[in-house]
Structures are given as structure tokens and as C-alpha cells.
Amino acid sequence: MIRIKNAEFITSAVKQNQYPESVHPEVAFVGRSNVGKSTIINALTNRRKLAKVSNTPGRTRLVNFFLINGQAMLVDLPGYGYAKISKSDKAAWGKIIEDYIVNSPNLKRFVLLVDSRHKPTQDDIAMMDYLRYYEKDVVVIGTKLDKLKRNDIKKSEKLIRETLQMEKEEPLYLYSSTSKENLQQVIDLVFKDLLPEEA
Structure with a gap:
């Protein structure tokens, strides 16, 4: 079991x-603008306002770095797929994400967030293909589990x-930031081999 004891914002x-x-090894979070990225980061770190949660999707236009337990970096990448932004903005965001993927020597893992209530979008598929192209370790988390019926x-x-053409052994968890269901499993999966486990 991995415990997150402290988390601090470093820079944008x-x-x-x-x-x-x-x-420090880095794990990067990426997903659509309204998938609940900031909310899950705050839940994993048990810090309500570590990552800014906006009611307006598409507000995060920066790469945000957070130091976890003084030993690993959580990196919050700009959200993609928000329809109400210009093509030039979309291109700029794509460049920010690509620059980070290509130029970060400490990047160890990606966490791709998708909305568990819906079929992954074309943007989600494109992002998964993109991460596979760069041969990155990818973990997929489906958010908003509490909105699904049990069956x-x-x-x-x-x-x-x-939809994402995932193999059976590729990790996938559904998670709820509201009920915290599967919270520990997600922490263990996201930070596996990046933070030490406790007995």
C-alpha cells in the first residue's frame, strides 16, 4: 500500500x-477538459485545493508540477477536446503537451482519464495512440464511477x-472522487514503483 503523506505545488x-x-520520477495526468482531472488529483493527494477545479472546462493551459512525498512529481497536463476554443488554442495546447512528452527525461508513466459513463471519444483514442507511439507506460482511469448503475x-x-484497444493485462480502474471508491487501488496503480510501499 502506498500512502501519500504530503503534496506541494512546485511550478507551472x-x-x-x-x-x-x-x-524525481514523473507521472503525468492527461484527459478531456471536463473529465475531472483536478478533482481526482485533489482526492489522491487528500488536498482539497491543490489543483484548481474550474466550473468552466478548458481553463488549465499550463503544465503544473506537484511534488508528492518529496519523492515523485505529479504533472497535470492541459485538458484536451473542449469544443469552445479556437483552432489556434487547440494547436497551442497540443504543442505544450507534445513538448512535455518529448522533452521530459524523468517521465515514467501516464494516467489517461476517461469518463466512465460514456464511450471514449475520438480525442481519447487519439491520445491513447499518441502515448503508445512514444512507448509510454499508460494507466487508464475511468472517472465518475458514482454516476454509473452497479450493473x-x-x-x-x-x-x-x-474502444481504446486495450489488452487484458493493461490496467484500468473505475473511480469516484465523490465516494472515494477504489481510491487506494488507484493510488497504488498510479505511483507503483515511483513511491515506496508501506507494510
Whole structure:
């Protein structure tokens, strides 16, 4: 079991020369603008306001770095797929994400967040393909589990796996930031081999 004892905001960046100088392994969170990325980061770290939660999707335009237990970096990437932004903004966001993926030597894992209530979107599929292209370790988390009926959970897992063309052994958890269901499993999965386990 991995316990998160402290988490602190380090910096925000849009390009490589603004990234913090660090030797800590990094795990990056990515997903659609309204998937609940900030909410899950706050829940995992048990800090209500660590990542800013906005009622307006698409507000995060920066790469945000958070130091976890003084030993690993959680990196919050800009959300994608928000329809009400211009093409130039979309292109700029894509460049920010790509620059980070290509230029971060400490990047160990990606956490791809999808809405468990719906079939993954074309943007989700494109992001998964993109991460596979760079041969990154990818963990998929389905958010908003509390909004699903119990007998729809297995169907949702099956739909996510099929749509993202995931192998059986590729990790997938459905999670609720409201009920905290599967919270410890998600922490253990996200920070596996990056933070030490406690007996």
C-alpha cells in the first residue's frame, strides 16, 4: 500500500526551460477538459485545493508540477477536446503537451482519464495512440464511477477497453472522487514503483 503523506505545488510551465530542475520520477495526468482531472488529483493527494477545479472546462493551459512525498512529481497536463476554443488554442495546447512528452527525461508513466459513463471519444483514442507511439507506460482511469448503475460497471469497463484497444493485462480502474471508491487501488496503480510501499 502506498500512502501519500504530503503534496506541494512546485511550478507551472508552458515550455521546457520553465520545467523544474528535478531528478524525481514523473507521472503525468492527461484527459478531456471536463473529465475531472483536478478533482481526482485533489482526492489522491487528500488536498482539497491543490489543483484548481474550474466550473468552466478548458481553463488549465499550463503544465503544473506537484511534488508528492518529496519523492515523485505529479504533472497535470492541459485538458484536451473542449469544443469552445479556437483552432489556434487547440494547436497551442497540443504543442505544450507534445513538448512535455518529448522533452521530459524523468517521465515514467501516464494516467489517461476517461469518463466512465460514456464511450471514449475520438480525442481519447487519439491520445491513447499518441502515448503508445512514444512507448509510454499508460494507466487508464475511468472517472465518475458514482454516476454509473452497479450493473453497468462491467459494461463500461468492456466498452473502454474495446474502444481504446486495450489488452487484458493493461490496467484500468473505475473511480469516484465523490465516494472515494477504489481510491487506494488507484493510488497504488498510479505511483507503483515511483513511491515506496508501506507494510
